[in-house]
Amino acid sequence: MALHIRANPGDIAPLVLLPGDPGRAEWIAETFLENVRTYNTYRALLGFTGTYKGVPVSVQTSAMGGPSTAIVVEEIIKLGVKAIIRVGTTGGIDGRLEAGSLVIAQGAVPLDGTTRQYLEGRPYAPVADWDVLEALVGAAREAGSKHTVGLISTEDAFYATSPESAREWAKFGVLSIEMEAAPLFLVARMRGVKAGAILTISNQIGDTSFVDERILQAGVENMTRVALEALLKLKDRI
Numbered sequence: 001m002a003l004h005i006r007a008n009p010g011d012i013a014p015l016v017l018l019p020g021d022p023g024r025a026e027w028i029a030e031t032f033l034e035n036v037r038t039y040n041t042y043r044a045l046l047g048f049t050g051t052y053k054g055v056p057v058s059v060q061t062s063a064m065g066g067p068s069t070a071i072v073v074e075e076i077i078k079l080g081v082k083a084i085i086r087v088g089t090t091g092g093i094d095g096r097l098e099a100g101s102l103v104i105a106q107g108a109v110p111l112d113g114t115t116r117q118y119l120e121g122r123p124y125a126p127v128a129d130w131d132v133l134e135a136l137v138g139a140a141r142e143a144g145s146k147h148t149v150g151l152i153s154t155e156d157a158f159y160a161t162s163p164e165s166a167r168e169w170a171k172f173g174v175l176s177i178e179m180e181a182a183p184l185f186l187v188a189r190m191r192g193v194k195a196g197a198i199l200t201i202s203n204q205i206g207d208t209s210f211v212d213e214r215i216l217q218a219g220v221e222n223m224t225r226v227a228l229e230a231l232l233k234l235k236d237r238i
């Protein structure tokens with residue numbers, strides 16, 4: 001049993017979706033999985049295992065930010081997980097991507113402190129695993145889901161980011177900003193596990209007003225279907 005994910009080897013499937021929000025984890029499990037059982041409730045890091053189209057799949061909450069994500073990812077890998085897809089929300093920059101649209105991350109500029117601590121000052125490029133990236137893009141294309149593949153950035157301080165600072169990153173090709181992908185990519189790579197991320201644009205950076213809930217929910221549903229189909233493609237590559 002791990003310290004925070006109070007589960008045992010065998011409780012978690014090798015293929016995992018990783019949302020930040022425990023409510024989204026529960027919704028994914030209830031909506032898309034069959035024969036669901038809850039393996040963790042400790043600290044609201046809700047974790048569920050079930051089957052999707054007959055294949056064992058787990059949904060594990062990362063909670064918000066790098067510190068929690070790194071703890072969760074380290075522990076689920078110790079418990080036997082082999083491939084992880086983050087299913088998150090992200091803030092777009094300057095309205096280039098509209099609310100509800102999907103971003104598949106090639107890599108994440110590591111602006112967060114968690115990645116910095118692991119790297120001890122080394123320059124590094126946290127990128128998605130190639131098989132996961134290919135599976136996500138393939139699944140999105142097959143579903144006819146409009147998506148953009150590219151660079152995102154991962155930060156710590158949601159309310160410290162301004163449209164002006166985000167715009168500076170856009171000059172270097174950053175599409176959107178979120179809070180978990182860089183440490184996920186780094187820790188997975190260090191431990192020999194596959195990871196990727198697909199995200200739904202939930203707002204524009206600096207504008208914390210909610211987008212229309214129906215638009216956001218449609219994007220999240222679309223993202224989740226694509227991610228689940230991508231996990232199926234990874235089944236024989238782990």
Ligand SMILES: O=P(O)(O)O[C@H]1O[C@H](CO)[C@@H](O)[C@H]1O
Pocket residue numbers: 019020021063064065087088089090158178179180
């Ligand atoms: O929707 P989730 O997956 O939580 O992701 C985004 O939402 C949270 C901020 O509102 C951060 O965790 C950020 O990365």
Ligand SMILES: O=c1cc[nH]c(=O)[nH]1
Pocket residue numbers: 089090091092158177178179202203204205206
């Ligand atoms: O980190 C995030 C995620 C969604 N929206 C933001 O503005 N920032």
